[in-house]
Amino acid sequence: MSNLTETAAATKKLGLFLIIAGIVYIVFVFTSGVVKSFWSAGHPPPKPGPEIRFGQLTPLHLVGLKMVEGNSPEYILETLSGNLPSFPETAKVYALIPFPTSLLYEDHAKSLAVSLGFLNPPERLTKLEYLWINENEARLTMHLVTENFKLRANPDKLNFRPGQLTTASQAINQAQVFFGNKGLLERSFTGSSQTVTFLTRREGRLVKASSPETAEVSRVDYFRFLTEGADKFPLLGQNPKKGITRIYLLDNSNNYFAADFNEWLFETKNGSTYPLKSVNEAWNELISGQGYIVYLSLLEETDADNPGPLPSLKTITIREVSLAYYDDENMQNFLQPIYVFKGEAELTTGGKSDLTAYVPAIPKSLVVE
DSSP: OHHHHHHHHHHHHHHHHHHHHHHHHHHHHHHHHHHHHHHHHHSOOOOOOOOOTTOSBOOOOOOOOOOOTTOOOEEEEOOSSSSOOOOOSEEEEEEBOOOOOOTTHHHHHHHHHHHTTOOSOOEEEETTEEEEEOTTOOEEEEETTTOOEEEEOOGGGOOOOTTSSOSHHHHHHHHHHHHHTTTOSSSSOTTOEEEEEEEEEETTEEEEOSSGGGOSEEEEEEEOEEEETTEEEEEEOSSTTSOSEEEEEOSSSSOEEEEEEOOOOBOTTSOEEEEOOOHHHHHHHHHTTOSEEEEEGGGGGBOOSSOOOOOOEEEEEEEEEEEEEEOOSSOOSEEOEEEEEEEEEEETTSOEEEEEEEEEOSOGGGBOO
C-alpha cells in the first residue's frame, strides 16, 4: 500500500514539474522572441555593399556650354526645403549589349536606306559607315551595324510653308509614322515620350517660331526612360531639351528637313550597383566649376546644336536636383547616372534664363582617367 502511495506522490510531483517546466519554456520562448524583435529593430542587418561588377567605368562624354573667360557666377541653393534632397547611396550601372554579328547587316542597312528614299549606291566612309546621296541632294549617313543614322535634306530643294503642322499631336503622329513604319520604335521607344518645338527660318537658321501657325518646321524629340522598381529615370542627352532621336517635319505628307536616329541598347535586367557621390559632393563640384552647364533657355531661340558661348552670368540659382541617366549620341560602354541641377541664371547685363547642369554621379575613383 505504501508503494502505491509513494508512486502516486512521485507521479504527482513529476506532473507538477512538467507543468512548471512547460510554463518556463513558454515564457522563455516568448521573451526570447520579444528580445530578438527589439534587438533586430535596433540592429538591422548590414546592407549589402555595391557590387561594382564592371570595375572602373569609361568616362562620360559630357561637354558643357563654354563659359565666358573669367566669369565665376555665384551659386545659390533655393530648393523648396532649402536643402539638398536625399538620394540613395547606390545606383545601378548597365552595360551596352554587344552588337550582333551578321553577314547580312550591310543588306539590312541598305534596305533601311531605300525605305528612307535613298536608292543610289552608297559611298563607304569607314569600314562600318556609309553615305548615301539621293536625287534631291539629301544626305544620309548610317552605321551599318547599329543602323543609327543622320539624314539631312537640301533646303534649296524643299518647299517651306508655314502652318502645315499646327498642333503637337499632328507632329507626333507624323513622326510616329516616319519612324514606326521602318520598325525603328519597337525595341526601346515603346515607353518613350515626345515633345514638339515649332521652328521657322531666319537668315538661313532655324529659330523658334512665334506661334505654331507661323512655324515652317516642327521638331519632334523622343525621350526614353529607365524603370527600376518603383523608380522611373529619364535618359537625357547632351541637351536635355533635345532627344538623341528626333525629326524635323515640314508637313503631314512625310516631308522632312532632317532626322536623327540613335538607339543604344543596354542590359537593363542585369545591372550592377555602384556607389554614388553624395549630393553634397556633386554640389561642391558644380559650384567649383567641375560640372557641366548644358542648357540655357535664352540660347534656345536658335536650334543650333552648338549655340555658342554663354553670356556672362551673375548668379545661378538651383531649385531642383534629380537623378537621371546620360544617353549619348555616340557609343558609350555603360549607361551611367548623373545628377541634374535645374534652376535659373541671372545675366550680368540683366535678364534671367532657365538653366540645367549635369554632374556625373559615379565617384571619380571608379572612372578610368
